[in-house]
Amino acid sequence: PSGLYYNVAGVPATAGTSKGSEPRFHPKMPVQKLNSLWTFDGTLPPKLLMVRYGQPVLMRHYNGLPIDPSANMGFGLHTITTHEHNGHVPAESDGYTNAFFFPGQFYDYRWPIQLAGYDSINTKAEDPRAAFPCSPGETLWTNDLAPGRKTCDNGMIKIRGDWRETMSTHWFHDHMLDFTAQNVYKGNAAMMNYYSALDRANESVNDGVNLRLPSGSALPWGNRDYDVNLMFADKAWDKNGQLWFNPFNTAGFLGDQVLVNWKWKPTLDVRARSYRFRMLNGSVSRYFKMALVREIKGTSGEFQGPVGSGVSYARVPFHLIANDGNIMEHAVPFDGTMDLDADGDKQNHNAILPTLGIAERFDIIVNFSKNGIKPGDKLFFVNLLVHQDGKGPEEPVALADVLSEKYRAIIKQTSKGPKWEDGDPAVGKVLQLNVKAYTGQDLAMDPAAYEPAKPGKAEGLFMIPLKIHRDNAADKALLAQARHRTFTFGRSDGTDEAPWTVKTDGGFGFRMDPRRLNTSTKLASGPTDAGATGFGTLEVWHIKGNDTGWGHPVHVHFEEGIILSRGGKPPPEWEKWARKDVYRVGSEKDGTDNVEIAIQFREFAGTYMEHCHNTQHEDNSMLLRWDVEKPGQVQLMPTPLPSWDGVRYVNSAALPTFRTGDGYGTKAAVTP
Structure with missing residues (x-):
């Protein structure tokens, strides 16, 4: 409340944006202090930014951080610069590490939200695949060969550029020289969704362009009923429950707990239908390798739970549809039907994603009405990747060992205080999904129709084709x-x-x-x-x-x-x-x-x-x-x-x- 821009006359929508907000990692944990956690507008999790191709964004970033650089709970610096990862933006708005600004100042970032190639490909804006979604009768300014206001036509306004450059899942974060890790870890990071005629987030629009990815249909575009952003990041806190970081570890800092959207051990209710999950690794140094499993009462599942638990687990297959911010040419099945990395083993990626490096994004489609899943079931995202230090990950733990708790880190008291032993505490369940009944109609696309060629099956449909193929x-x-x-x-x-x-x-x-x-x-x-x-x-x-x-x-x-x-x-x-x-x-x-x-x-x-x-x-x-x-x-x-x-x-x-x-x-x- 004493921040520089908490209540500035003439600055709309900034007064009291964090008033009443009590950021906590868990309902039973303490409120984070003002100097422990720095987020956009002070909210936790930070807000999701939703943008449309063809509609430019001016992001005026006010620096309302403490003027005293030591008012930071021991880590983080009050000078900032914001990078839109990985926007096709002019250099002065890219968040160059040395283009930082100080408390009491602001920086205007001009994010055009234009398709790459707009001055050389489809310059007359005639291709319906290069367009942004809109509401009936909506009139918006459009930058094409004849810039001016255009009216929504059949749910879209066509724009210039190469539709094969369409992007979807982004994020933006601090990029301060020498302090990026500390400032991002401290909360200066938020997710960002791009919407387009191809990825409009309205699964009911069947116009031959829209990919009809799981989303919902109540709004003309931008439905998020079944389109969920998940930011995974490891964190640590001190004995008082306040966010903690070691700035002197140049090898790479590891937290001992995994947060999802800044929440510890969260749950998410899902309906018995298909969902899209936009998964981001927002860590400083930790990699993840996520598996998806369903809990089964009794011992009939492929993987047994802990001794005496009375539960077992089954794999939950899914399709990968986007890698980083980009929808792929084909939807890749993680269901054991393909040897995805040509290593002779089809099971090592059956319901198990590849390594998710820092800043990488995976968009996946999961159907909670198939593969034996029914209302009342519990599913879990499980991290399998071990880190002993920030050098990089060790080999992943076998899924069976994690689910049975044969592999389980425990805290032991030592002469120097409590210490984790027998494993990495970040390995294990990180997000619980509770399946609820669904009486609506799932209108989303079937990702299996877009699979690459595999034995006994011809190549499926294309989502967004690549411009270059290595074997052409x-x-x-x-x-x-x-x-x-x-x-x-x-x-x-x-x-x-x-x-x-x-x-x-x-x-x-x-x-x-x-x-x-x-x-x-x-x-x-x-x-x-x-x-x-x-x-x-x-x-x-x-x-x-x-x-x-x-x-x-x-x-x-x-x-x-x-x-x-x-x-x-x-x-x-x-x-x-x-x-x-x-x-x-x-x-x-x-x-x-x-x-x-x-x-x-x-x-x-x-x-x-x-x-x-x-x-x-x-x-x-x-x-x-x-x-x-x-x-x-x-x-x-x-x-x-x-x-x-x-x-x-x-x-x-x-x-x-x-x-x-x-x-x-x-x-x-x-x-x-």
């Missing part, structure tokens, strides 16, 4: 002409104060310096240097890790990439059909020490970032700057240096290979 001859020719760059994330040439580095194109391993430009790619008008009109500038980026046992979920701002190979082999099914913005490299079983991606750049120029999204690594140097340059640009973009009194700009410096990369040709050519 014409696409391989384009990739062979593309510029190639290599980024190695590790500890090469690091120091105790700055242990993490990034090597670009085989050069020296540098720590983060916002003035240093590691890489730049040029925008092209007309045919690009890869020979494809409208594609943008196509490049191949090779992302590597060089530390045995360390995991690095690498995030590239601004543009999505298509994984061409993982460890020199074809990617697994959950990546084969996806566009991604986070690329895990590491020693985990379903990861490798390198990935190769096809990525292209168009529309906006300016300064962006690439970094490890283990934000403890990011804050200790594992971050680099890259620019998009306009055609013919020679001079480097200057670097902002903010202060209480304003921002000054200083000259930037660049690596020798920042424009050339490390070559063309055979390195980028991929064999099937």
